[in-house]
Amino acid sequence: MFSTTRLPSRTALPTFLRLSDTFATETARTTTSFARSRRNMPTELLANQKPLEKVSRSPFNVAFNVHRRTASHFACRGDFNSNPSLLICNKDSGLQSRTVSMWPSGRKSDWQKALSDAEKVVGYPTSFMSLRYLLSDELSNVAMHLRKLVGTKHPILKTARGFVYDGNNSMQTRGLLVLLVSKAAGPGGEWEEEEEEEGDEEEDSNGRSMVSGIYRSQRSLAEITEMIHTAYLMHRGVVNLEEVTSADGTVDDMSFGNKMAVLSGDFLLANACTGLARLRNTKVVEIVSSAIADMMEGSFLLEQDNQGVTFLPDKDWAIKDWTNHTFLCSASLIAKSCQAAMMLAGHRLDIQKKAYNYGKHMGLAHRLHADLLPFSDTSDPNMPFALTSAPLVLHMEHAGRAAVTDKITQVSDKSMKVDYKQLRLEVLEGPAIHAAKELCYDHAQRALAAVTVFQESEAKSALENMTRAVTRF
Amino acid sequence: MATSVRFWKEGQRFLPIFPQLCVVREPNHCKMSLKKLCRQSRQSHARIADAKDGSWTAPGKLLCEPGRLPHCRGSQGNVCRPLLQLNTTTQIRSICTSSLCSSQKSSPDPRTPSDPFQLVSTEMSTLYNDIRMELATFGSVLRDMSHYYFDGQGKAFRPMVVLLMSRACNFHNGASENGLALPSQRRISMIAEMIHTASLVHDDVIDEADTRRGKACVSNLHGQRKAILTGDYILTVSSMALASIGNKDVVILLSQVIEDLVRGEFMQLGTKEDEDERFAHYLKKTFKKTASLLAHSCRAVAVLSGGCKEVQEVAYQYGKNLGIAFQLVDDMLDFMSTEELMGKPTAADLKLGLATAPVLFASEKYPELNAMIMRRFSEPGDVELAREAVTKTESLQQSRILAEQYCREAVRQIQQLAPSPEREALVTLTQKVLNRKK
Numbered sequence: 001m002f003s004t005t006r007l008p009s010r011t012a013l014p015t016f017l018r019l020s021d022t023f024a025t026e027t028a029r030t031t032t033s034f035a036r037s038r039r040n041m042p043t044e045l046l047a048n049q050k051p052l053e054k055v056s057r058s059p060f061n062v063a064f065n066v067h068r069r070t071a072s073h074f075a076c077r078g079d080f081n082s083n084p085s086l087l088i089c090n091k092d093s094g095l096q097s098r099t100v101s102m103w104p105s106g107r108k109s110d111w112q113k114a115l116s117d118a119e120k121v122v123g124y125p126t127s128f129m130s131l132r133y134l135l136s137d138e139l140s141n142v143a144m145h146l147r148k149l150v151g152t153k154h155p156i157l158k159t160a161r162g163f164v165y166d167g168n169n170s171m172q173t174r175g176l177l178v179l180l181v182s183k184a185a186g187p188g189g190e191w192e193e194e195e196e197e198e199g200d201e202e203e204d205s206n207g208r209s210m211v212s213g214i215y216r217s218q219r220s221l222a223e224i225t226e227m228i229h230t231a232y233l234m235h236r237g238v239v240n241l242e243e244v245t246s247a248d249g250t251v252d253d254m255s256f257g258n259k260m261a262v263l264s265g266d267f268l269l270a271n272a273c274t275g276l277a278r279l280r281n282t283k284v285v286e287i288v289s290s291a292i293a294d295m296m297e298g299s300f301l302l303e304q305d306n307q308g309v310t311f312l313p314d315k316d317w318a319i320k321d322w323t324n325h326t327f328l329c330s331a332s333l334i335a336k337s338c339q340a341a342m343m344l345a346g347h348r349l350d351i352q353k354k355a356y357n358y359g360k361h362m363g364l365a366h367r368l369h370a371d372l373l374p375f376s377d378t379s380d381p382n383m384p385f386a387l388t389s390a391p392l393v394l395h396m397e398h399a400g401r402a403a404v405t406d407k408i409t410q411v412s413d414k415s416m417k418v419d420y421k422q423l424r425l426e427v428l429e430g431p432a433i434h435a436a437k438e439l440c441y442d443h444a445q446r447a448l449a450a451v452t453v454f455q456e457s458e459a460k461s462a463l464e465n466m467t468r469a470v471t472r473f
Numbered sequence: 474m475a476t477s478v479r480f481w482k483e484g485q486r487f488l489p490i491f492p493q494l495c496v497v498r499e500p501n502h503c504k505m506s507l508k509k510l511c512r513q514s515r516q517s518h519a520r521i522a523d524a525k526d527g528s529w530t531a532p533g534k535l536l537c538e539p540g541r542l543p544h545c546r547g548s549q550g551n552v553c554r555p556l557l558q559l560n561t562t563t564q565i566r567s568i569c570t571s572s573l574c575s576s577q578k579s580s581p582d583p584r585t586p587s588d589p590f591q592l593v594s595t596e597m598s599t600l601y602n603d604i605r606m607e608l609a610t611f612g613s614v615l616r617d618m619s620h621y622y623f624d625g626q627g628k629a630f631r632p633m634v635v636l637l638m639s640r641a642c643n644f645h646n647g648a649s650e651n652g653l654a655l656p657s658q659r660r661i662s663m664i665a666e667m668i669h670t671a672s673l674v675h676d677d678v679i680d681e682a683d684t685r686r687g688k689a690c691v692s693n694l695h696g697q698r699k700a701i702l703t704g705d706y707i708l709t710v711s712s713m714a715l716a717s718i719g720n721k722d723v724v725i726l727l728s729q730v731i732e733d734l735v736r737g738e739f740m741q742l743g744t745k746e747d748e749d750e751r752f753a754h755y756l757k758k759t760f761k762k763t764a765s766l767l768a769h770s771c772r773a774v775a776v777l778s779g780g781c782k783e784v785q786e787v788a789y790q791y792g793k794n795l796g797i798a799f800q801l802v803d804d805m806l807d808f809m810s811t812e813e814l815m816g817k818p819t820a821a822d823l824k825l826g827l828a829t830a831p832v833l834f835a836s837e838k839y840p841e842l843n844a845m846i847m848r849r850f851s852e853p854g855d856v857e858l859a860r861e862a863v864t865k866t867e868s869l870q871q872s873r874i875l876a877e878q879y880c881r882e883a884v885r886q887i888q889q890l891a892p893s894p895e896r897e898a899l900v901t902l903t904q905k906v907l908n909r910k911k
Contacts, residue, residue: 002653020556052792056849082611138735138736138739141739141742141743166527231705235698235701235702236698236702238678238697238698238701239697239698240697240698241696241697242696252784255681256679258679258697259678259679260703261701262679262701262734263679263738263742264740265701265705266675266734267735267739269705269708269731269735270728270731270732270734270736271732272731272734273728273731274725274728274729274731274732276712276724276728277721277724277727277728277729278725279727280719280721280725281721282716282719282720282721282724283716284711285713285715285716285724286713286716286717289709289710289712289713290709290713292705292709292712293706293709293710293713296702296703296705296706296709297610297611297612297706299702300612300614300615300699300702301612318682349672379579422590439725443761
């Protein structure tokens with residue numbers, strides 16, 4: 001089955017993968033380990049895997065692909081810290097049928113088109129970005145062990161599923177944005193004066209060579225950004241053993257899942273660390289590290305249960321808290337990676353700042369878009385949504401906190417029942433949806449304003465198109 | 474009674490010309506490098522001396538500045554090692570009076586190179602406070618959790634080694650102003666402790682441990698998810714602190730540690746089928762999980778002291794050998810505490826399915842252990858049988874001999890540096906590592 005999924009032939013490999021000096025030898029090794037890991041992979045992980053050839057040739061499948069892609073982006077992979085409860089219901093009721101009914105196909109193609117255009121601009125499909133690490137012996141090993149967890153509700157299965165079979169379709173938008181911003185900014189000014197030591201500076205000179213308008217170091221950075229995000233998803237999916245219920249699986253299984261989640265997240269983080277160090281720019285190391293610290297700080301702001309459903313905090317949660325939380329959890333990484341990409345090219349501070357602002361506001365606009373999606377779907381009035389999503393926060397600002405807390409019945413210490421149907425109706429009647437859309441436009445506008453600093457180019461248009469796409473509802 | 478070269482100091486001030494003495498072997502190139510040295514230092518104080526009796530004699534030995542060592546390459550490109558066997562006061566004094574310091578009155582260094590802990594105690598006293606300052610965040614839960622293990626109750630073994638190594642290297646390079654570690658080197662000692670703690674937090678979740686350093690694990694108090702994120706946070710903050718030093722090579726060195734820690738953890742998941750490979754696998758894992766941190770942070774402080782490649786390598790090798798010895802002893806204690814300090818959780822490694830050196834040694838005599846190692850002591854009675862096998866054989870002594878060998882190598886390496894109280898402390902430390910009880 002894996003052969004149909006195609007390991008890309010060497011020539012078909014994205015440039016970025018081929019850039020690795022050691023890749024030629026690695027290919028031989030990883031091909032076998034890929035096959036091996038494939039054999040050992042839990043069937044559940046592969047159940048939904050579609051051969052890409054087929055998908056891309058049939059028009060129907062393209063459309064389907066679009067749905068799944070977008071759905072997985074907004075709901076499934078927990079991207080932008082999206083509402084995980086969506087995920088649960090998708091998982092149970094079948095992702096495809098739901099996503100098809102959830103959004104009329106005409107709407108999403110904006111985003112989809114913006115993405116596929118953007119991928120052409122940077123020169124290769126960016127969803128390949130994590131392939132190299134997926135194929136490592138270490139992660140193959142983890143995949144093999146995950147078999148034991150099939151049937152449990154450990155969140156690592158969701159993350160891994162996204163990592164394995166959605167690898168073709170899933171949105172690695174962070175990396176893509178970093179590449180686009182890099183290309184839009186173009187070749188940088190003077191390099192930081194580098195004390196040339198004889199001999200071992202080869203890597204550096206490679207880092208400065210440009211492939212389709214992007215420095216090699218910037219491509220590495222894009223990859224590192226994706227790795228950090230995936231590691232974060234893995235680690236955020238560690239469950240608290242005390243709260244494990246019999247519906248989740250046995251405590252032993254969940255503990256084993258934790259072990260795998262910790263190890264694979266650590267593995268990705270460690271590779272991100274060494275990758276960052278190899279960029280040989282301590283400022284970049286510092287700023288990207290600070291983005292990770294932001295994500296950790298952000299995840300302590302809200303309590304969540306083992307399935308990733310966030311709880312309403314005890315104190316008042318205003319839209320500025322939402323913005324702060326969203327910035328820390330997701331926009332910070334994009335913003336700081338974009339800025340770091342400018343540093344790597346040696347751009348001036350004002351350009352760095354613009355790139356940072358683009359990443360920040362694009363991240364926030366994107367998240368608002370994702371938060372609004374459950375409210376544009378009318379098919380299932382009982383569909384859950386996050387109580388800490390932007391429309392809800394705005395609703396509380398308007399109608400008072402009690403308007404939401406009234407709908408919650410505390411079942412036990414760590415679980416609750418929410419009358420989603422009634423709550424949704426009230427949110428839709430109030431001004432919150434409109435306000436959230438306004439906020440989304442506002443951030444998109446700021447993002448667009450930031451990229452005006454770049455000269456006209458297809459990379460710049462791709463950035464603009466992606467930004468506009470998140471404001472279409 | 475070894476006399477420290479600090480003898481050459483007047484109070485805390487170094488003599489400007491000869492920060493310290495060392496004797497270099499290699500008769501053939503001595504004269505050449507002597508001239509070269511004199512040219513480079515624009516001083517002609519380098520003399521050919523005989524270390525044995527301190528008199529000025531002809532070829533064979535060269536007295537030179539160790540700071541200039543990289544230039545003293547032998548005919549095969551090998552580097553002259555400082556021998557430093559000036560053992561008696563008379564020797565030093567005779568050289569001293571006959572050459573440079575006739576006007577200076579030397580007095581012995583009042584400090585005794587005895588207790589490694591005491592030597593760096595002032596610098597260590599602020600360590601945990603500094604770490605807590607780095608980990609200052611507005612989120613109170615995250616702050617409490619990340620500060621949890623930095624309460625000053627830990628052994629702080631790693632920062633101590635790093636600080637001692639910093640001073641020893643600084644002294645060797647003649648770079649030390651006040652005999653203390655540089656601020657950047659202190660940062661490394663802090664970062665080493667932070668990386669170590671972050672890995673402990675993650676290990677405790679992986680191993681489902683209940684207690685650590687005599688108190689409840691942070692994962693038990695706040696749940697596993699937050700514990701893992703806290704570990705990531707500590708690691709990330711250490712990475713920021715590392716980057717703020719601004720040295721690219723040092724960043725690469727310490728990032729390697731993080732990768733090694735993870736790879737070591739992955740190595741622990743598997744066991745090698747082949748019995749010969751198994752020991753190599755174990756040692757490699759030990760290096761990655763324990764020694765890599767010491768080795769790389771020692772090298773990092775050597776880099777920061779401005780040391781040449783050779784000094785860096787000495788620091789790295791010392792850290793590596795000491796680290797492996799440290800872990801070997803740790804693995805021994807896991808068995809010994811059974812007999813000596815009843816009540817402690819014992820044979821914890823076995824219960825985790827890990828075969829450490831004592832078991833691997835015992836398996837040579839009891840081949841039936843091999844099957845248990847392969848199934849990771851998962852069947853009832855396996856742990857007890859393995860423990861019994863270890864006590865019945867000399868495997869603990871064998872482990873100790875192995876640890877001693879690593880310590881000896883560490884000592885051999887560190888003695889290539891110029892003698893200083895810190896160097897002696899690092900030598901003493903190897904004994905402390907071997908004899909520790911907890």
